[in-house]
Amino acid sequence: MPAATHVPEGPALRPWLRLACAILPVAATAMIGSLSTQAEIDGWYAGLNKPWFNPPNWVFPVAWTLLYAMIAVSLWRLLGARPVTGPSREGWRLALGAFLVQLALNAAWTPVFFSAHAIGLGLVVVAALLVMVLWTIRLTWRFDRAAAWLLVPYAAWVAFATILNAAVLRLN
Structure with missing residues:
Protein backbone atom coordinates (compact mmCIF):
# COMPACT_ATOMS: atom_id res chain seq x y z
CA MET A 1 0.00 0.00 0.00
CA PRO A 2 1.49 3.40 -0.98
CA ALA A 3 2.29 5.93 1.71
CA ALA A 4 -0.31 8.64 2.26
CA THR A 5 0.55 12.05 0.87
CA HIS A 6 0.62 14.75 3.51
CA VAL A 7 -1.35 17.84 2.51
CA PRO A 8 -0.47 20.81 4.72
CA GLU A 9 -3.39 22.59 6.35
CA GLY A 10 -3.81 26.33 6.67
CA PRO A 11 -2.67 29.12 4.40
CA ALA A 12 -0.06 28.37 1.78
CA LEU A 13 1.81 31.64 2.45
CA ARG A 14 3.75 32.58 5.56
CA PRO A 15 1.89 35.22 7.63
CA TRP A 16 4.36 38.07 6.95
CA LEU A 17 4.43 37.30 3.22
CA ARG A 18 0.65 37.13 3.08
CA LEU A 19 0.44 40.49 4.86
CA ALA A 20 2.91 42.07 2.43
CA CYS A 21 1.08 40.58 -0.56
CA ALA A 22 -2.16 42.09 0.72
CA ILE A 23 -0.89 45.53 1.70
CA LEU A 24 1.60 46.39 -1.06
CA PRO A 25 -0.70 46.27 -4.13
CA VAL A 26 -3.45 48.13 -2.28
CA ALA A 27 -0.99 50.76 -1.02
CA ALA A 28 0.41 51.17 -4.55
CA THR A 29 -3.12 51.66 -5.88
CA ALA A 30 -3.82 54.27 -3.19
CA MET A 31 -0.55 56.04 -3.97
CA ILE A 32 -1.34 56.20 -7.69
CA GLY A 33 -4.75 57.63 -6.87
CA SER A 34 -3.35 60.23 -4.52
CA LEU A 35 -0.60 61.35 -6.89
CA SER A 36 -3.02 61.58 -9.81
CA THR A 37 -5.60 63.57 -7.87
CA GLN A 38 -3.73 66.11 -5.74
CA ALA A 39 -2.73 68.56 -8.46
CA GLU A 40 -6.15 68.42 -10.14
CA ILE A 41 -8.57 69.00 -7.24
CA ASP A 42 -8.09 72.77 -7.02
CA GLY A 43 -7.50 73.18 -10.75
CA TRP A 44 -9.20 71.18 -13.46
CA TYR A 45 -11.67 69.34 -11.21
CA ALA A 46 -12.75 72.56 -9.45
CA GLY A 47 -13.72 74.02 -12.83
CA LEU A 48 -16.02 71.14 -13.79
CA ASN A 49 -19.78 71.31 -13.48
CA LYS A 50 -20.82 68.74 -10.89
CA PRO A 51 -24.21 67.31 -9.93
CA TRP A 52 -26.02 68.32 -6.75
CA PHE A 53 -25.08 65.01 -5.09
CA ASN A 54 -21.32 65.51 -5.49
CA PRO A 55 -19.82 65.15 -1.99
CA PRO A 56 -17.44 67.76 -0.57
CA ASN A 57 -13.80 67.10 -1.51
CA TRP A 58 -12.82 66.03 2.03
CA VAL A 59 -15.16 63.01 1.83
CA PHE A 60 -13.14 61.26 -0.87
CA PRO A 61 -9.83 60.72 1.00
CA VAL A 62 -11.71 59.65 4.15
CA ALA A 63 -13.86 57.17 2.22
CA TRP A 64 -10.94 55.80 0.22
CA THR A 65 -8.75 55.37 3.30
CA LEU A 66 -11.43 53.22 4.92
CA LEU A 67 -12.15 51.35 1.70
CA TYR A 68 -8.49 50.63 0.98
CA ALA A 69 -8.05 49.25 4.50
CA MET A 70 -11.05 46.95 3.94
CA ILE A 71 -9.76 45.92 0.50
CA ALA A 72 -6.36 45.00 1.99
CA VAL A 73 -7.97 42.95 4.78
CA SER A 74 -10.17 41.23 2.21
CA LEU A 75 -7.14 40.34 0.09
CA TRP A 76 -5.27 39.16 3.20
CA ARG A 77 -8.17 36.86 4.08
CA LEU A 78 -8.47 35.56 0.51
CA LEU A 79 -4.76 34.77 0.42
CA GLY A 80 -5.19 32.87 3.70
CA ALA A 81 -8.07 30.86 2.28
CA ARG A 82 -5.89 29.41 -0.47
CA PRO A 83 -6.67 25.75 -1.14
CA VAL A 84 -3.56 23.63 -1.50
CA THR A 85 -4.99 20.99 -3.84
CA GLY A 86 -8.17 19.96 -5.58
CA PRO A 87 -10.57 21.52 -8.04
CA SER A 88 -11.25 24.49 -5.77
CA ARG A 89 -7.65 25.63 -6.27
CA GLU A 90 -8.51 26.81 -9.80
CA GLY A 91 -11.55 28.64 -8.44
CA TRP A 92 -9.34 30.32 -5.86
CA ARG A 93 -6.90 31.39 -8.58
CA LEU A 94 -9.79 32.84 -10.56
CA ALA A 95 -10.97 34.76 -7.47
CA LEU A 96 -7.45 36.08 -6.89
CA GLY A 97 -7.12 37.02 -10.56
CA ALA A 98 -10.41 38.91 -10.46
CA PHE A 99 -9.26 40.65 -7.29
CA LEU A 100 -6.05 41.80 -8.96
CA VAL A 101 -7.85 42.92 -12.14
CA GLN A 102 -10.30 45.05 -10.16
CA LEU A 103 -7.36 46.54 -8.24
CA ALA A 104 -5.63 47.38 -11.54
CA LEU A 105 -8.81 49.03 -12.83
CA ASN A 106 -9.02 50.98 -9.58
CA ALA A 107 -5.44 52.17 -10.09
CA ALA A 108 -6.19 53.09 -13.72
CA TRP A 109 -9.33 55.15 -13.13
CA THR A 110 -7.76 58.08 -11.28
CA PRO A 111 -5.02 58.84 -13.84
CA VAL A 112 -7.55 58.44 -16.67
CA PHE A 113 -10.13 60.74 -15.10
CA PHE A 114 -7.95 63.27 -13.25
CA SER A 115 -4.57 63.32 -15.02
CA ALA A 116 -5.76 62.74 -18.59
CA HIS A 117 -9.03 64.65 -18.06
CA ALA A 118 -10.75 61.84 -19.99
CA ILE A 119 -14.18 61.86 -18.36
CA GLY A 120 -15.76 59.52 -20.95
CA LEU A 121 -12.96 56.98 -20.79
CA GLY A 122 -13.06 57.32 -17.01
CA LEU A 123 -16.69 56.24 -17.12
CA VAL A 124 -15.75 53.15 -19.13
CA LEU A 134 -19.06 42.52 -8.07
CA TRP A 135 -17.55 39.48 -9.77
CA THR A 136 -14.71 39.42 -7.23
CA ILE A 137 -17.27 39.38 -4.41
CA ARG A 138 -19.08 36.48 -6.05
CA LEU A 139 -15.89 34.47 -6.59
CA THR A 140 -14.44 35.23 -3.16
CA TRP A 141 -17.65 34.16 -1.40
CA ARG A 142 -16.76 30.47 -1.93
CA PHE A 143 -13.48 30.79 -0.07
CA ASP A 144 -14.02 33.41 2.62
CA ARG A 145 -17.36 35.07 3.19
CA ALA A 146 -15.89 37.76 5.45
CA ALA A 147 -13.46 38.68 2.66
CA ALA A 148 -16.40 38.98 0.28
CA TRP A 149 -18.44 41.09 2.73
CA LEU A 150 -15.50 43.44 3.21
CA LEU A 151 -15.79 44.33 -0.48
CA VAL A 152 -19.50 45.23 -0.35
CA PRO A 153 -18.98 48.86 0.82
CA TYR A 154 -16.35 49.19 -1.90
CA ALA A 155 -18.86 47.98 -4.50
CA ALA A 156 -21.40 50.49 -3.20
CA TRP A 157 -18.86 53.32 -3.39
CA VAL A 158 -17.78 52.33 -6.90
CA ALA A 159 -21.45 52.20 -7.96
CA PHE A 160 -21.83 55.74 -6.61
CA ALA A 161 -18.61 56.79 -8.37
CA THR A 162 -19.94 55.37 -11.63
CA ILE A 163 -23.14 57.42 -11.32
CA LEU A 164 -21.12 60.50 -10.33
CA ASN A 165 -18.72 60.05 -13.27
CA ALA A 166 -21.68 59.70 -15.66
CA ALA A 167 -23.28 62.86 -14.26
CA VAL A 168 -20.02 64.83 -14.59
CA LEU A 169 -19.71 63.62 -18.19
CA ARG A 170 -23.27 64.70 -18.94
CA LEU A 171 -22.77 68.14 -17.36
CA ASN A 172 -19.47 68.82 -19.12
Missing part, protein backbone atom coordinates in the same frame (compact mmCIF):
# COMPACT_ATOMS: atom_id res chain seq x y z
CA VAL A 125 -13.00 52.27 -16.62
CA VAL A 126 -15.15 52.83 -13.52
CA ALA A 127 -18.03 50.81 -15.02
CA ALA A 128 -15.62 47.96 -15.73
CA LEU A 129 -14.29 48.34 -12.18
CA LEU A 130 -17.81 47.97 -10.79
CA VAL A 131 -18.39 44.79 -12.79
CA MET A 132 -15.07 43.36 -11.61
CA VAL A 133 -15.67 44.23 -7.95
Whole structure:
Protein backbone atom coordinates (compact mmCIF):
# COMPACT_ATOMS: atom_id res chain seq x y z
CA MET A 1 0.00 0.00 0.00
CA PRO A 2 1.49 3.40 -0.98
CA ALA A 3 2.29 5.93 1.71
CA ALA A 4 -0.31 8.64 2.26
CA THR A 5 0.55 12.05 0.87
CA HIS A 6 0.62 14.75 3.51
CA VAL A 7 -1.35 17.84 2.51
CA PRO A 8 -0.47 20.81 4.72
CA GLU A 9 -3.39 22.59 6.35
CA GLY A 10 -3.81 26.33 6.67
CA PRO A 11 -2.67 29.12 4.40
CA ALA A 12 -0.06 28.37 1.78
CA LEU A 13 1.81 31.64 2.45
CA ARG A 14 3.75 32.58 5.56
CA PRO A 15 1.89 35.22 7.63
CA TRP A 16 4.36 38.07 6.95
CA LEU A 17 4.43 37.30 3.22
CA ARG A 18 0.65 37.13 3.08
CA LEU A 19 0.44 40.49 4.86
CA ALA A 20 2.91 42.07 2.43
CA CYS A 21 1.08 40.58 -0.56
CA ALA A 22 -2.16 42.09 0.72
CA ILE A 23 -0.89 45.53 1.70
CA LEU A 24 1.60 46.39 -1.06
CA PRO A 25 -0.70 46.27 -4.13
CA VAL A 26 -3.45 48.13 -2.28
CA ALA A 27 -0.99 50.76 -1.02
CA ALA A 28 0.41 51.17 -4.55
CA THR A 29 -3.12 51.66 -5.88
CA ALA A 30 -3.82 54.27 -3.19
CA MET A 31 -0.55 56.04 -3.97
CA ILE A 32 -1.34 56.20 -7.69
CA GLY A 33 -4.75 57.63 -6.87
CA SER A 34 -3.35 60.23 -4.52
CA LEU A 35 -0.60 61.35 -6.89
CA SER A 36 -3.02 61.58 -9.81
CA THR A 37 -5.60 63.57 -7.87
CA GLN A 38 -3.73 66.11 -5.74
CA ALA A 39 -2.73 68.56 -8.46
CA GLU A 40 -6.15 68.42 -10.14
CA ILE A 41 -8.57 69.00 -7.24
CA ASP A 42 -8.09 72.77 -7.02
CA GLY A 43 -7.50 73.18 -10.75
CA TRP A 44 -9.20 71.18 -13.46
CA TYR A 45 -11.67 69.34 -11.21
CA ALA A 46 -12.75 72.56 -9.45
CA GLY A 47 -13.72 74.02 -12.83
CA LEU A 48 -16.02 71.14 -13.79
CA ASN A 49 -19.78 71.31 -13.48
CA LYS A 50 -20.82 68.74 -10.89
CA PRO A 51 -24.21 67.31 -9.93
CA TRP A 52 -26.02 68.32 -6.75
CA PHE A 53 -25.08 65.01 -5.09
CA ASN A 54 -21.32 65.51 -5.49
CA PRO A 55 -19.82 65.15 -1.99
CA PRO A 56 -17.44 67.76 -0.57
CA ASN A 57 -13.80 67.10 -1.51
CA TRP A 58 -12.82 66.03 2.03
CA VAL A 59 -15.16 63.01 1.83
CA PHE A 60 -13.14 61.26 -0.87
CA PRO A 61 -9.83 60.72 1.00
CA VAL A 62 -11.71 59.65 4.15
CA ALA A 63 -13.86 57.17 2.22
CA TRP A 64 -10.94 55.80 0.22
CA THR A 65 -8.75 55.37 3.30
CA LEU A 66 -11.43 53.22 4.92
CA LEU A 67 -12.15 51.35 1.70
CA TYR A 68 -8.49 50.63 0.98
CA ALA A 69 -8.05 49.25 4.50
CA MET A 70 -11.05 46.95 3.94
CA ILE A 71 -9.76 45.92 0.50
CA ALA A 72 -6.36 45.00 1.99
CA VAL A 73 -7.97 42.95 4.78
CA SER A 74 -10.17 41.23 2.21
CA LEU A 75 -7.14 40.34 0.09
CA TRP A 76 -5.27 39.16 3.20
CA ARG A 77 -8.17 36.86 4.08
CA LEU A 78 -8.47 35.56 0.51
CA LEU A 79 -4.76 34.77 0.42
CA GLY A 80 -5.19 32.87 3.70
CA ALA A 81 -8.07 30.86 2.28
CA ARG A 82 -5.89 29.41 -0.47
CA PRO A 83 -6.67 25.75 -1.14
CA VAL A 84 -3.56 23.63 -1.50
CA THR A 85 -4.99 20.99 -3.84
CA GLY A 86 -8.17 19.96 -5.58
CA PRO A 87 -10.57 21.52 -8.04
CA SER A 88 -11.25 24.49 -5.77
CA ARG A 89 -7.65 25.63 -6.27
CA GLU A 90 -8.51 26.81 -9.80
CA GLY A 91 -11.55 28.64 -8.44
CA TRP A 92 -9.34 30.32 -5.86
CA ARG A 93 -6.90 31.39 -8.58
CA LEU A 94 -9.79 32.84 -10.56
CA ALA A 95 -10.97 34.76 -7.47
CA LEU A 96 -7.45 36.08 -6.89
CA GLY A 97 -7.12 37.02 -10.56
CA ALA A 98 -10.41 38.91 -10.46
CA PHE A 99 -9.26 40.65 -7.29
CA LEU A 100 -6.05 41.80 -8.96
CA VAL A 101 -7.85 42.92 -12.14
CA GLN A 102 -10.30 45.05 -10.16
CA LEU A 103 -7.36 46.54 -8.24
CA ALA A 104 -5.63 47.38 -11.54
CA LEU A 105 -8.81 49.03 -12.83
CA ASN A 106 -9.02 50.98 -9.58
CA ALA A 107 -5.44 52.17 -10.09
CA ALA A 108 -6.19 53.09 -13.72
CA TRP A 109 -9.33 55.15 -13.13
CA THR A 110 -7.76 58.08 -11.28
CA PRO A 111 -5.02 58.84 -13.84
CA VAL A 112 -7.55 58.44 -16.67
CA PHE A 113 -10.13 60.74 -15.10
CA PHE A 114 -7.95 63.27 -13.25
CA SER A 115 -4.57 63.32 -15.02
CA ALA A 116 -5.76 62.74 -18.59
CA HIS A 117 -9.03 64.65 -18.06
CA ALA A 118 -10.75 61.84 -19.99
CA ILE A 119 -14.18 61.86 -18.36
CA GLY A 120 -15.76 59.52 -20.95
CA LEU A 121 -12.96 56.98 -20.79
CA GLY A 122 -13.06 57.32 -17.01
CA LEU A 123 -16.69 56.24 -17.12
CA VAL A 124 -15.75 53.15 -19.13
CA VAL A 125 -13.00 52.27 -16.62
CA VAL A 126 -15.15 52.83 -13.52
CA ALA A 127 -18.03 50.81 -15.02
CA ALA A 128 -15.62 47.96 -15.73
CA LEU A 129 -14.29 48.34 -12.18
CA LEU A 130 -17.81 47.97 -10.79
CA VAL A 131 -18.39 44.79 -12.79
CA MET A 132 -15.07 43.36 -11.61
CA VAL A 133 -15.67 44.23 -7.95
CA LEU A 134 -19.06 42.52 -8.07
CA TRP A 135 -17.55 39.48 -9.77
CA THR A 136 -14.71 39.42 -7.23
CA ILE A 137 -17.27 39.38 -4.41
CA ARG A 138 -19.08 36.48 -6.05
CA LEU A 139 -15.89 34.47 -6.59
CA THR A 140 -14.44 35.23 -3.16
CA TRP A 141 -17.65 34.16 -1.40
CA ARG A 142 -16.76 30.47 -1.93
CA PHE A 143 -13.48 30.79 -0.07
CA ASP A 144 -14.02 33.41 2.62
CA ARG A 145 -17.36 35.07 3.19
CA ALA A 146 -15.89 37.76 5.45
CA ALA A 147 -13.46 38.68 2.66
CA ALA A 148 -16.40 38.98 0.28
CA TRP A 149 -18.44 41.09 2.73
CA LEU A 150 -15.50 43.44 3.21
CA LEU A 151 -15.79 44.33 -0.48
CA VAL A 152 -19.50 45.23 -0.35
CA PRO A 153 -18.98 48.86 0.82
CA TYR A 154 -16.35 49.19 -1.90
CA ALA A 155 -18.86 47.98 -4.50
CA ALA A 156 -21.40 50.49 -3.20
CA TRP A 157 -18.86 53.32 -3.39
CA VAL A 158 -17.78 52.33 -6.90
CA ALA A 159 -21.45 52.20 -7.96
CA PHE A 160 -21.83 55.74 -6.61
CA ALA A 161 -18.61 56.79 -8.37
CA THR A 162 -19.94 55.37 -11.63
CA ILE A 163 -23.14 57.42 -11.32
CA LEU A 164 -21.12 60.50 -10.33
CA ASN A 165 -18.72 60.05 -13.27
CA ALA A 166 -21.68 59.70 -15.66
CA ALA A 167 -23.28 62.86 -14.26
CA VAL A 168 -20.02 64.83 -14.59
CA LEU A 169 -19.71 63.62 -18.19
CA ARG A 170 -23.27 64.70 -18.94
CA LEU A 171 -22.77 68.14 -17.36
CA ASN A 172 -19.47 68.82 -19.12
